[in-house]
Amino acid sequence: MNPAAVAAIRRATLWATVVAFLALAWFTWLPTPWGDAPDWTCPQGQAVSGCTEVSAPLTRKLLFYHPASAWAAFAAYLVTFALSIAYLNERRLRDDTTARAAAEVGFLMNTIALATGTLWGVQEWFKSDRAALATVYTDPKVLVVLVLWLTFAAYLLLRRLVDGAERRARLAAVFGVLGFLGVPASFLVSKLVGTDLHPDDPKMTGYQHLIFYWAFAAFTLLFVHLFLARLRLARLEERLADLEDLETLHAE
């Protein structure tokens, strides 16, 4: 693709992301344009996810950030998975560097999802007879996502530790394919275990649904922008490596 077009898309996604997040902040904080203040207090009878009592109305606003960041991480890992398979089939190093860019952004989004989820879980699932963190990290879905996070931490680490571009790319591609298995596992595990603590489809009002999907769009835009920005660095590094190789050849 033409580099000027990619740069234009990168700039456009940056501005679209800024606008989407400003709107998201407005939707979650301020009254709606038609005058109703969104109801965050979870009154009796309104079945919002995990909302059996009004324990943390502020923290509950993470409903619009935590799942959306997890979705962006999963989308990034899907890109890594597809490009890792492409690398293993075609052995093009460019697929490997693109997979790495997606994995790095996915890891960041996964970190945000884990951190916000931990804080939210500590507030919402806190039970006086158990340590709050233990309650969060014994949830099967959280455990699977933690394993996913550790797998991609290892993916990024091995890229720094392994010498030889081909060997590094091959190992990373295997990690990228195996690591992605955690994504479908995170959806399956709550169905298999049958816990309702961490639902895939939280019950919400119409307005909350609207903000929920807006947040998904905002995080998707953010992922696209960060991915393109990271990809630009990868291409610059490739050009620099080529030039430095030439310099070394001339010097010899």
Add this chain to the structure above:
Amino acid sequence: MPSDATTFFAAFGTIALALGAYLWHLERRGRVLEERLATLEAAKARSNADARDGGKP
């Protein structure tokens, strides 16, 4: 047990810090790479010009 407000602001602080730090890192690293690339390309252009002139001053 942290309060509702503490948890909420800690969560938003985490999001803002993580994204801000990553965007700053991408921007800074991009600038460093572009400068290095420009230096190398200028040096390459100079050496090409020297080679074309046959080493004449």
